[in-house]
Amino acid sequence: MRRVSSRLSSTLVVVAGERAPRVLAGLEGLHNVRTVVRGDRSPAEVTEALTRSAAATYVVHDADPLAAVGDAWTGFFDGVEPVGGLEAAIETTLADLEAGRLVLPDYYIVLDPDELPPTRRHWWLGVLAGAAPARVVPAPASAQAVAETLGNLASGRWWPSDVKGWLRELPRTVPDRAGTTAGGGVPA
Numbered sequence: 001m002r003r004v005s006s007r008l009s010s011t012l013v014v015v016a017g018e019r020a021p022r023v024l025a026g027l028e029g030l031h032n033v034r035t036v037v038r039g040d041r042s043p044a045e046v047t048e049a050l051t052r053s054a055a056a057t058y059v060v061h062d063a064d065p066l067a068a069v070g071d072a073w074t075g076f077f078d079g080v081e082p083v084g085g086l087e088a089a090i091e092t093t094l095a096d097l098e099a100g101r102l103v104l105p106d107y108y109i110v111l112d113p114d115e116l117p118p119t120r121r122h123w124w125l126g127v128l129a130g131a132a133p134a135r136v137v138p139a140p141a142s143a144q145a146v147a148e149t150l151g152n153l154a155s156g157r158w159w160p161s162d163v164k165g166w167l168r169e170l171p172r173t174v175p176d177r178a179g180t181t182a183g184g185g186v187p188a
Contacts, residue, residue, distance in 0.1 A: 017111030026143025032057035065102035126178030
């Protein structure tokens with residue numbers, strides 16, 4: 001899987017949550033922070049824009065490359081995703097990651113996770129944090145809080161080396177067990 005951050009020499013951060021565009025707008029103009037707001041663009045279009053971005057210490061955007069998988073996973077366990085929808089989202093995302101149309105960020109900053117529905121919260125703080133604990137960081141939905149979070153990001157293991165295996169195990173990764181050693185589907 002290709003990483004934009006290595007091509008940019010920047011730390012790539014996705015700000016996730018309903019208030020992400022507002023928070024990103026509040027980060028504009030900060031020294032060493034380049035923001036990219038998704039707007040009407042697809043995550044692949046944002047990835048393309050990132051490859052043409054000026055370098056900065058942090059490149060922060062709201063185009064989650066795993067959004068389709070996260071939506072399908074929560075829908076699968078909430079009983080609203082059509083049969084095969086999660087598997088289709090996983091395979092499409094894997095193809096886009098392999099082709100470099102999508103890249104995994106260095107970090108996710110998840111805005112106000114306590115306000116999320118339970119299954120969505122399990123996605124962020126169970127599935128993703130279980131795969132790479134230091135790479136998923138909760139924060140209040142304010143530009144000031146996110147700016148402080150950027151300055152305090154801790155290093156930690158990268159996403160699983162076998163991204164294909166990790167994502168393909170998601171249909172067997174149960175929400176209330178996600179991120180635990182007994183939860184299955186999340187490699188150590």
